[in-house]
Ligand SMILES: Nc1ncnc2c1ncn2[C@@H]1O[C@H](COP(=O)(O)OP(=O)(O)O)[C@@H](O)[C@H]1O
């Protein structure tokens with residue numbers, strides 16, 4: 001990461017990705033320009049096949065563009081070796097897979113992020129699907145509040161209330177790009193009671209663990 005905090009986390013210029021050759025050639029990402037600042041929470045929406053997954057795969061260094069520039073923390077990724085890509089992936093980028101959608105969250109320290117993610121998934125199994133999405137979103141919001149950049153794909157418009165910016169894609173291009181005003185986001189945050197309701201069961205679950213600790217203490221007292 002660069003020391004300069006004003007350097008965008010992601011800067012794309014004319015990013016293009018094609019699949020197939022000859023008559024079968026298909027432009028999946030068509031000359032995309034996009035800047036994502038450090039600490040943004042981006043929701044990407046758009047119809048199936050518009051290029052969302054392809055874009056995330058490139059941003060997450062799982063795939064490479066055919067043309068254009070992708071600067072990550074101010075440095076073009078094209079000049080970096082495959083080994084350097086792997087290292088950035090493991091140290092700076094986290095991935096959450098949900099219903100075949102890929103959600104990279106940038107600059108997350110893996111050992112902090114992964115337990116949160118897995119606890120999110122444990123909740124998922126106990127809760128209804130719509131609620132589970134919000135549980136995962138609460139985990140992502142916590143990660144975001146710690147200063148990480150989040151980019152997620154969703155088909156669920158209600159989940160965009162967690163985002164600071166909503167981007168819609170269509171046919172390999174960015175269609176709309178809307179910053180969510182802070183006030184609107186605050187109202188949405190206040191309306192969601194899920195933050196408290198998801199955290200309470202976790203605390204309750206931890207309580208029984210305290211009992212064995214007391215036993216250990218007693219044992220040492222007996223000595
Ligand atoms: N590996 C691939 N080979 C050929 N075509 C692909 C490949 N991956 C994706 N595509 C095509 O690229 C387009 C965009 O796909 P994708 O990025 O998965 O869209 P979305 O995630 O928005 O549904 C689709 O037409 C899809 O069929």
Ligand SMILES: [Mg+2]
Pocket residue numbers: 052053054100101
């Ligand atoms: Mg997809």
